[in-house]
Amino acid sequence: MFVGELPVPRIQFHRSLAELKDKLLAMAALSQQALDAALDGYFKSDASLCHYVYENEPAINSAERELDEMAYDLLAMQQPMAIDLRFILAVIKINSDLERIGDQSVNIARLTEAVLDEPKVELPVDIEAMGEFSVSMIRMAVQSLLEADTDLAERVLVMDDVIDDMNRKAHGALMKVMEAGSPAAMQALNALIIARNLERISDHATNIAEDVIFWVRGADVRHKLTTFSE
Amino acid sequence: MFVGELPVPRIQFHRSLAELKDKLLAMAALSQQALDAALDGYFKSDASLCHYVYENEPAINSAERELDEMAYDLLAMQQPMAIDLRFILAVIKINSDLERIGDQSVNIARLTEAVLDEPKVELPVDIEAMGEFSVSMIRMAVQSLLEADTDLAERVLVMDDVIDDMNRKAHGALMKVMEAGSPAAMQALNALIIARNLERISDHATNIAEDVIFWVRGADVRHKLTTFSE
Numbered sequence: 001m002f003v004g005e006l007p008v009p010r011i012q013f014h015r016s017l018a019e020l021k022d023k024l025l026a027m028a029a030l031s032q033q034a035l036d037a038a039l040d041g042y043f044k045s046d047a048s049l050c051h052y053v054y055e056n057e058p059a060i061n062s063a064e065r066e067l068d069e070m071a072y073d074l075l076a077m078q079q080p081m082a083i084d085l086r087f088i089l090a091v092i093k094i095n096s097d098l099e100r101i102g103d104q105s106v107n108i109a110r111l112t113e114a115v116l117d118e119p120k121v122e123l124p125v126d127i128e129a130m131g132e133f134s135v136s137m138i139r140m141a142v143q144s145l146l147e148a149d150t151d152l153a154e155r156v157l158v159m160d161d162v163i164d165d166m167n168r169k170a171h172g173a174l175m176k177v178m179e180a181g182s183p184a185a186m187q188a189l190n191a192l193i194i195a196r197n198l199e200r201i202s203d204h205a206t207n208i209a210e211d212v213i214f215w216v217r218g219a220d221v222r223h224k225l226t227t228f229s230e
Numbered sequence: 231m232f233v234g235e236l237p238v239p240r241i242q243f244h245r246s247l248a249e250l251k252d253k254l255l256a257m258a259a260l261s262q263q264a265l266d267a268a269l270d271g272y273f274k275s276d277a278s279l280c281h282y283v284y285e286n287e288p289a290i291n292s293a294e295r296e297l298d299e300m301a302y303d304l305l306a307m308q309q310p311m312a313i314d315l316r317f318i319l320a321v322i323k324i325n326s327d328l329e330r331i332g333d334q335s336v337n338i339a340r341l342t343e344a345v346l347d348e349p350k351v352e353l354p355v356d357i358e359a360m361g362e363f364s365v366s367m368i369r370m371a372v373q374s375l376l377e378a379d380t381d382l383a384e385r386v387l388v389m390d391d392v393i394d395d396m397n398r399k400a401h402g403a404l405m406k407v408m409e410a411g412s413p414a415a416m417q418a419l420n421a422l423i424i425a426r427n428l429e430r431i432s433d434h435a436t437n438i439a440e441d442v443i444f445w446v447r448g449a450d451v452r453h454k455l456t457t458f459s460e
Contacts, residue, residue, distance in 0.1 A: 076315055093326070175415075193423075
């Protein structure tokens with residue numbers, strides 16, 4: 001163990017942090033692509049888009065692992081402090097949220113594929129609006145990460161209630177379709193589960209925004225640690 | 231910033247790590263209690279158990295925050311290396327999985343309460359078996375953490391396929407109930423979503439087991455980092 005005896009110059013450390021951030025943004029792009037493809041697949045009833053989502057999941061998983069390793073190595077070798085330490089911890093958490101967005105996108109693709117051959121029916125849910133809302137929450141959360149913009153991150157936090165509400169309404173309306181024993185029951189169920197997936201995706205966007213705030217500000221919610229460690 | 235100039239003695243650091251582990255085990259107990267209460271509430275159609283789950287969620291959330299802070303402080307002030315660093319990172323991840331188990335338990339309680347007043351019908355799903363299986367996966371994962379037992383952790387990983395399979399079968403069978411337009415459609419839907427929640431809970435148990443392996447062995451899957459940092 002020679003960490004600390006041979007400290008890598010600060011400038012190289014900061015280059016490594018910038019590289020970590022680039023990798024995280026690339027990871028975010030992969031997750032966003034997966035979600036876009038899953039939603040497009042749903043709207044266009046397009047099996048090839050669903051398959052695209054499945055086929056790209058391994059890439060997301062290995063990007064997650066690679067990022068985790070890099071974050072771990074930086075912690076182990078550089079023993080960063082204060083804002084740098086918070087940044088690396090935020091990366092580890094955001095990384096996991098992005099991977100889960102990938103998982104949720106796979107769920108959406110699977111649910112889409114399950115009803116692909118059925119004649120499309122009108123359902124009392126605006127999956128398109130929910131999808132766009134979730135996509136924009138992720139975009140804003142990633143943007144807040146890119147620019148260390150906590151005001152933007154806070155706007156994401158506020159949006160979470162909107163999608164929760166959309167999901168609740170969708171749930172009630174789709175339940176009625178299913179209770180009526182409609183032949184569209186299966187499509188209604190799948191739409192209901194997709195709505196829940198979108199709501200979960202928004203939760204991950206919210207987590208990302210919270211982690212950006214924690215990184216930049218040392219987070220008010222976690223006030224104990226700022227007095228303790230800085 | 232005086233970290234490193236005034237190093238806290240190793241013995242105190244190891245005491246802090248033991249304390250962190252105790253706190254994590256207490257957090258695990260809270261999550262396990264929430265899940266037990268949610269499942270009991272489902273089987274006994276007991277609203278007071280559902281309320282118990284809601285009322286205990288804030289305690290889980292604040293335990294999560296407290297643990298995260300403590301882990302952060304240890305990283306910031308002690309700059310741990312190798313197995314100690316891996317332990318603290320594992321704690322941060324396991325903590326988040328335990329909190330999500332609490333969230334899933336709240337979901338189960340909500341779904342239970344939504345059909346509490348309906349006459350109970352026989353459904354083609356063994357939620358009890360799925361529940362017991364998930365509970366035992368968590369118990370084993372927590373035990374593997376307590377004893378740093380990677381063999382036990384590996385047994386958890388294998389169990390994940392079983393519950394995935396149970397969930398898939400439940401999904402198919404319950405879909406048929408819903409498609410038939412049965413008056414039990416709502417109960418069938420809720421059972422279906424509860425089955426999905428239990429499957430997610432098992433995923434969290436699997437994550438915990440993976441983190442235990444990462445902590446103790448430096449994880450084969452992450453072989454790059456072991457050659458790099460040790």
